[in-house]
Amino acid sequence: MSEIDLAPLKPAIEKYISMGRSGLLPALHEAQKIYHWIPEEVASEVAKSLKVPLADVHGVIEFYSMYYNKPVGKSIIRVCTDQACALKGADGLLKGLCKHYGIEPHQTTEDLSLTIESSPCLGLCEQAPVALIDEDAQTNITKDFREYELGLPRSIVYGSLRVLTANCGEGTTSLSKYGEYEGLKKARSQGRIEVIEEIKASGLIGRGGAAFPTGIKGEGAERAVGNQKYVVCNADESEPGTFKDRVLLTDDPHRVIEGMCITAYAVGASKGYIYIRGEYPYIVPILEDALRESREAGYLGEHFDIEIRVGAGAYICGEETALFESIEGKRGFPRVKPPFPVTHGLFGEPTVINNVETLCNIPLIVKEGAAGYRKIGTEKSPGPKLFCVSGDVNKPGLYEVPFGVTLRELLKMAGGVTGGKRMKAVLLGGAAGAFATREHLDIKLTFEDLRAAGLPLGSGVVMVYDETRNMRDVLKRLGHFFAHESCGRWVRSVKWRF
Numbered sequence: 131m132s133e134i135d136l137a138p139l140k141p142a143i144e145k146y147i148s149m150g151r152s153g154l155l156p157a158l159h160e161a162q163k164i165y166h167w168i169p170e171e172v173a174s175e176v177a178k179s180l181k182v183p184l185a186d187v188h189g190v191i192e193f194y195s196m197y198y199n200k201p202v203g204k205s206i207i208r209v210c211t212d213q214a215c216a217l218k219g220a221d222g223l224l225k226g227l228c229k230h231y232g233i234e235p236h237q238t239t240e241d242l243s244l245t246i247e248s249s250p251c252l253g254l255c256e257q258a259p260v261a262l263i264d265e266d267a268q269t270n271i272t273k274d275f276r277e278y279e280l281g282l283p284r285s286i287v288y289g290s291l292r293v294l295t296a297n298c299g300e301g302t303t304s305l306s307k308y309g310e311y312e313g314l315k316k317a318r319s320q321g322r323i324e325v326i327e328e329i330k331a332s333g334l335i336g337r338g339g340a341a342f343p344t345g346i347k348g349e350g351a352e353r354a355v356g357n358q359k360y361v362v363c364n365a366d367e368s369e370p371g372t373f374k375d376r377v378l379l380t381d382d383p384h385r386v387i388e389g390m391c392i393t394a395y396a397v398g399a400s401k402g403y404i405y406i407r408g409e410y411p412y413i414v415p416i417l418e419d420a421l422r423e424s425r426e427a428g429y430l431g432e433h434f435d436i437e438i439r440v441g442a443g444a445y446i447c448g449e450e451t452a453l454f455e456s457i458e459g460k461r462g463f464p465r466v467k468p469p470f471p472v473t474h475g476l477f478g479e480p481t482v483i484n485n486v487e488t489l490c491n492i493p494l495i496v497k498e499g500a501a502g503y504r505k506i507g508t509e510k511s512p513g514p515k516l517f518c519v520s521g522d523v524n525k526p527g528l529y530e531v532p533f534g535v536t537l538r539e540l541l542k543m544a545g546g547v548t549g550g551k552r553m554k555a556v557l558l559g560g561a562a563g564a565f566a567t568r569e570h571l572d573i574k575l576t577f578e579d580l581r582a583a584g585l586p587l588g589s590g591v592v593m594v595y596d597e598t599r600n601m602r603d604v605l606k607r608l609g610h611f612f613a614h615e616s617c618g619r620w621v622r623s624v625k626w627r628f
């Protein structure tokens with residue numbers, strides 16, 4: 131084997147050395163970019179530079195699917211074979227690409243130019259079937275796969291309400307278009323407790339899946355004592371069928387940043403992180419630009435600043451404590467709770483962690499006041515809600531509606547079931563969700579109505595299956611997803627028989 135040249139690695143990881151173990155994931159991303167895999171010598175150099183035990187570096191490399199400890203192609207094509215894409219021919223796309231390049235899935239071409247993999251949901255379900263392809267590979271592919279659109283993902287946004295998505299659908303919103311951080315200015319003119327009370331009074335419930343009241347979380351962190359407090363934006367969005375955070379971050383990054391700034395002010399946090407999944411590399415430069423604009427305008431920098439952290443392919447890192455572990459440079463194993471993040475979160479310090487969509491509600495609440503905000507939605511589920519509609523509907527896309535529209539109304543907005551067929555089932559809430567059937571069509575999409583019917587709202591997934599779909603196939607794919615993404619070992623030994 132040829133000797134590995136460590137010269138390009140050293141300057142690339144230099145800026146992470148002072149971060150110690152917390153710099154491990156960014157350093158490994160650099161290494162992966164340079165060598166296209168992480169050879170032993172590289173792992174050793176990273177371990178030595180960051181003062182992390184080599185065994186731990188290997189543990190991290192093996193845990194995350196976007197790090198490779200064996201040579202792979204210079205380019206990697208990741209074809210989503212998850213739920214929504216499977217309905218639209220993802221298996222055929224994967225097969226076609228593999229045939230074209232003369233390899234099997236998860237194999238690499240002999241010249242090490244390309245690896246093709248199947249992938250869990252890429253957060254682009256409304257445009258199914260999709261693949262994540264780097265620029266080099268795109269040039270090659272264009273001529274033979276003309277029927278597929280290449281380039282950066284589009285945002286397809288509809289709905290009866292355009293509050294959170296007011297700036298979505300026409301590309302990224304610059305600070306000059308977004309305007310002043312009016313909510314932050316108003317918040318700063320009030321006391322911290324007053325801001326928290328307003329958020330509590332708004333009744334905002336977290337949109338990340340666990341449905342926890344946002345104001346209570348803020349109150350807990352405000353009261354907690356620590357050396358430093360953190361605000362973390364959970365942009366891991368890896369629940370299959372979910373793509374709302376992708377659209378918000380791509381088209382309106384300042385809304386999320388403003389939400390983080392207000393939260394930081396309210397709880398007294400001086401440092402923030404946006405943890406974005408590795409499958410959204412195209413959003414990172416958008417966020418970097420928005421953070422720069424925000425610093426230049428004086429919103430960020432003096433009292434509070436935000437760092438971006440990029441995940442490396444692990445569904446479990448969407449779980450809040452696993453996400454902290456990941457930022458800390460470890461494998462994404464969830465922690466035992468309690469203690470809860472508001473007192474013992476990131477680096478053991480008081481932390482508020484919120485989903486992207488939750489944070490986007492904060493400027494609105496502060497600007498409109500709790501009473502104004504509550505004009506939208508229902509008593510127990512106030513505010514606007516984003517639903518990720520995919521599968522067998524005529525107009526898949528991101529739908530913003532007030533809480534309280536029925537499933538039937540939402541499906542009507544989405545143009546009904548494709549081919550004039552009847553609906554067989556709707557997966558609500560994500561892979562860990564549950565199926566609604568025709569008898570649930572008139573159910574109101576609120577936390578309380580769905581809970582009463584034994585259905586989850588989860589992260590807003592609405593994946594539609596027409597009457598011809600074989601639900602055994604659907605369940606089999608769900609089973610594979612959890613077998614693959616489980617952080618434990620036992621599921622791996624289960625043989626799926628359908």
Ligand SMILES: Cc1cc2nc3c(=O)[nH]c(=O)nc-3n(C[C@H](O)[C@H](O)[C@H](O)COP(=O)(O)O)c2cc1C
Nearest residue numbers: 336337338340364366367368448449450484485488
């Ligand atoms: C397995 C698992 C995966 C999760 N994935 C995500 C995710 O991708 N994005 C997210 O915001 N929350 C996710 N959550 C929920 C988070 O743990 C946490 O509750 C959320 O970030 C809190 O934000 P919220 O209060 O604004 O909803 C996940 C939870 C579990 C158990």
Ligand code: FES
Nearest residue numbers: 210215252254255
């Ligand atoms: S992108 Fe394929 S299922 Fe979400």
